[in-house]
Amino acid sequence: MPKTIREINEKIKRGEAVVVTAEEIIDIAEEKGVKKAAQEVDVVTTATFGPMCSSGAYLNIGHSKPRIKLGGGRAYLNDVPVYTGFAAVDILIGANALPDDDPRNKIHPGEFSYGGGHVIEELVAGKDLKLTATAYGTDCYPRKKLETWINIKDLNETVLFNPRNAYQNYNVAVNLSDRVIYTYMGILKPKLGNANYCSAGQLSPLLNDPYYKTIGIGTRIFLGGGVGYVAWQGTQHNPTAPRTPNGVPRAGAGTLAVMGDLKKMSPEWLKGTTMTGYGTTLTVGIGIPIPILDEEILTYTTVKDEDIYAQVIDYSLAYPEFEPGSLGEVSYRELKSGRILVQGKEVPTGSLSSYARAKEIADILKNWIKRDKFLLTEPVQSLPSADSGLTFKPLKERPLE
């Protein structure tokens, strides 16, 4: 008998819901069989904790006396530039933003020790941040200069808004060249010296709901230690990526745009991140509950690391030149074993996404549902799925003449 989200929520309210993590469900289904497991288990929690570059936050800092219109002017938080294209006192900070005087890659590889991701972490941690701004002044907003400390507790809306998070699967990065390269996938040693991957595999949200049957617009989630929501499909959402017979994409596919109140989040689950030679970013903790509505949905959540494959891509040439071609396909089980085989060579692996932290998030979310009566949501609208025909298009450049 299929269940409804409403029925599951009634059980949650009575404290009777059976909630397990996407790791625990594997053994449960093996032991009890899919049919029984689908009857007994109400919710499976999934999670991920990794660097997610398309992340940022918008803040309303409140009006100064006399008033200033930052829109069209310039503003900085701890010397990191913020975007001022919204009205008078709404500012937007992106995880990749860097101080104007950061040397970047002038001496390669650049250090990138502080940027937008770190500003967001410090804001969430309750630290005072230095706001400096200049504006052109108008009759209604006469002020031209502002320098002050700000603190999250004194601000109005503080919203984490990440246009692309929780990638459904990702590349495994290697380096075929004979020099060290510094990428967003980490430091890659020459001649297949290491292979870096970035997914929680069997715990990862969209790998447990490959066709987005339960995760959709409006889904309530764990975001950065607080409560957030899926706002839209993420940018570069590519549901038509090739899939294995179990529905799991073999390469980067779906993505999520997520948002939530920064004031309720914690620096433990939003971490300013430094990729040497590449830039700064934000590591985001995301947990998503999957309501077990029927056997099909349960079957998706039983996906194991050995059933999930990723493509090995050369980041010295194929990736930067946007050339097609994978050096092969490996499973997350192989990746987690510490060694994969690429072009006949054993290559040691490392991950950018923390499986240990993802597991912690899946457990926290489980407790929220069981103890704090965190209720599940019916998606307001589904995300475009494999049948949508939606693909991720490259840029068509046209000469300016």
Added chain:
Amino acid sequence: MQKKKVVLTFPYKLINQPITYHLIKDYDLKVNILRARINPREEGRLMIEIGGEEKSLEKGMNYLKELGVEVQSLAQDIRWLDEKCTHCTVCIPICPTEAIILDRNQMIVSFDKDKCIGCGLCVPACPYKAVEILF
């Protein structure tokens, strides 16, 4: 023959003295300089591997201490910050000595000071500044 890795910190006034020369010449020690940093007007730091007879090694160390050089065994100078480590594992294939250890059942990372040679390769590789070489 004994060998150890130490970090020498010496005050500004000693910067111009040929300390390693004396260690080699007067105490018959083998000195291999791993890293050096001299800050003008401040202090100098030298990471060395030093080897020789137990007695000579002891005498050499005493000579340094008498001069006012601070001697630290190397592991004290390299810190892995548990509270900053997210256990991502991206440093694992970078470390040449398996000083950063991964428990593959739990996917939890730990640090074995004794195995660390202070090469510093993990420092730029860690996205969370969880490894510090105080050099």
